[in-house]
């Protein structure tokens with residue numbers, strides 16, 4: 191099939207390259223010249239495992255290219271996926287300005303007598319966006335919905351870090367076409383995917399996406415609360431989670447306690463559904479609690495650090511931070527918990543030395559402070575530190591030995607914010623190891 195992808199970020203570029211791998215002809219459209227040039231040179235503008243290889247292959251085979259030109263991309267395509275960003279408004283709802291602008295450009299590129307096309311929203315959006323916002327914008331083209339074009343919503347469930355695998359082998363494909371013809375065309379794009387397909391209306395598809403992420407976020411906030419209780423009681427949340435997760439009705443996924451969820455999806459998606467529920471006058475206590483619990487969880491790392499240091503104040507203390515990315519294997523720092531942790535440390539007067547193997551460039555835009563030093567070497571960050579907080583469980587950080595912490599740090603305190611280390615490795619060492627949800631037995 192001939193496919194246009196509007197927006198070449200994490201979702202758009204992965205969607206485009208994976209569809210090209212499946213044999214479709216893909217044209218990616220973005221508004222940023224630099225991204226378009228990079229894609230045409232087979233250089234991914236984002237970091238994602240395996241993407242560079244696949245992009246090289248599909249560009250070389252002539253099955254994927256990028257352009258700034260909407261007209262060319264839209265006219266050559268039977269199906270158009272909108273994959274632009276939907277950041278949060280300050281009230282929590284998702285800002286649809288990029289979706290509107292993409293839809294406007296698509297409408298302007300429509301031509302009378304064109305072959306039937308389906309415009310599919312893949313971006314996560316507020317319930318009703320596809321039907322009440324995107325469709326009317328497309329209708330301004332004077333073409334007729336249902337006759338000249340169709341609309342649909344096809345939420346994306348990929349996770350950064352394993353995005354290609356998730357896209358190519360999803361648990362399910364949700365298709366929210368507004369009529370039978372659109373449903374069929376969208377389903378045809380996914381021929382050859384071995385996943386169950388659920389066909390619903392566009393608004394239901396939008397809610398499925400928000401509800402799925404909210405549920406996963408709620409599971410994380412839940413186990414984090416259990417972790418905080420376990421710490422006080424002197425138990426280990428890992429064993430608790432193992433026991434709870436062995437129940438198939440619950441499952442052990444998303445039951446790892448830590449410093450809270452972050453990233454470009456969970457925080458904004460939960461807030462969007464919560465805000466929508468308030469607008470509808472059916473406020474959700476569970477969504478509210480999920481958000482509140484996640485706000486305080488990152489700061490537990492600082493509380494643990496102070497307790498271990500036996501100090502009320504962190505003023506002038508040199509603190510090491512390992513990791514900015516919201517999770518390993520991505521350079522994404524959007525809503526990463528590293529931000530509130532470092533902000534709080536700086537507010538308390540600490541001098542922060544921090545590192546990340548791939549997210550350094552993105553993090554530089556987040557916080558600027560004379561007491562924050564971003565360094566590329568783990569050793570330079572740990573040296574003379576009076577405490578270290580592991581924020582992102584990158585493999586290279588998990589491999590740091592207790593001896594290394596001892597050798598480099600002035601005061602070898604390690605706060606494991608992600609339960610990344612085997613506790614036993616530290617028992618015999620002089621490193622003071624504390625972890626979320628690990629009570630003193």
Ligand SMILES: NC(=O)c1ccc[n+]([C@@H]2O[C@H](COP(=O)([O-])OP(=O)(O)OC[C@H]3O[C@@H](n4cnc5c(N)ncnc54)[C@H](O)[C@@H]3O)[C@@H](O)[C@H]2O)c1
Nearest residue numbers: 197198199200201220221274275276288291292313314346
């Ligand atoms: N990142 C994830 O893991 C993930 C997973 C599932 C769903 N989603 C959802 O998918 C959507 C996209 O997320 P993302 O992380 O890929 O965003 P992103 O910010 O990485 O990428 C968005 C891209 O759209 C481009 N763009 C903006 N306006 C445009 C326009 N008018 N025309 C063409 N291009 C335009 C931007 O230049 C950028 O390249 C969001 O709604 C997000 O919630 C993201």
